[in-house]
Amino acid sequence: MLFDWFSSAKPNVYLGSIAVVNDSNLSKIESFFSITGNSLQDHIHQKLEEIFCLERISSIQEPKKSDVGLDVVIVSLHGGDAFSINFGTVGLPIFWRPKIKLVSRLYNLKQNKTIKTFSVSKSVTWGEFIAKQFSLKGLFRWGPLYHKEDMEILLYQACFELIDRMRKAI
Template sequence: MVIVTLHGGDAFPVDFDTAIIPLFWRPKVKLVSRLYNIEHNKTIKTFSVSKSITWREFIAKKISLRGFFRWGPLYHTKDMEILLYKACYELLNKMRKAI
């Protein structure tokens, strides 16, 4: 199992002279794993899972006092661990069902 992508989320405005466009990205983790047959030296199947924070949770954190005034990071280690655990669980379920 390998963590391919792990990034925190944020939002900021991009200011053009005529318009302001807000850019959003949520915290995300992507995991990839493979089932491998050692005897035949061959990959049986590859699995991948991407997991992101829900939009509801993301917006709630962005409009909180911490998000509004930028008092430290919005997502702490514990938040990212929970997201990683959910992705691991989903990936293991995919692998278990394929066997």
């Protein structure tokens, strides 16, 4: 009973903004060769909102002193592929693995002061990437190697690690 007076209450966490900001040169090259356009970004944004299903900051009337806001941004989203460019007898292999990089910020709502920032990056292992390249699908190219479902797995792994880091920081 005595120790209850000295323990601090866990703060309430509210969702600020969620975004997919993917402006790397690699993603521009990838979107140039892609038929689907921004559908991967839209799909991943939707899944990110499903994962972080917290109450929005806009719904709070009067924030408490201990209330915390959370912003989550995907700064890198690459689907992964491999091909080669041939210059006569010389070929140049070009490849990149699927990757998702999340950046988040926890901040005090009353003071709008950043408490801590986090960054998590997840990509497919080299072994898995090479195995997928030499599969039947990779050899005959029946569409993209990594579908939305494959990218969701990376997203879930990155979000799990991000939430675990934030949980330990609060």
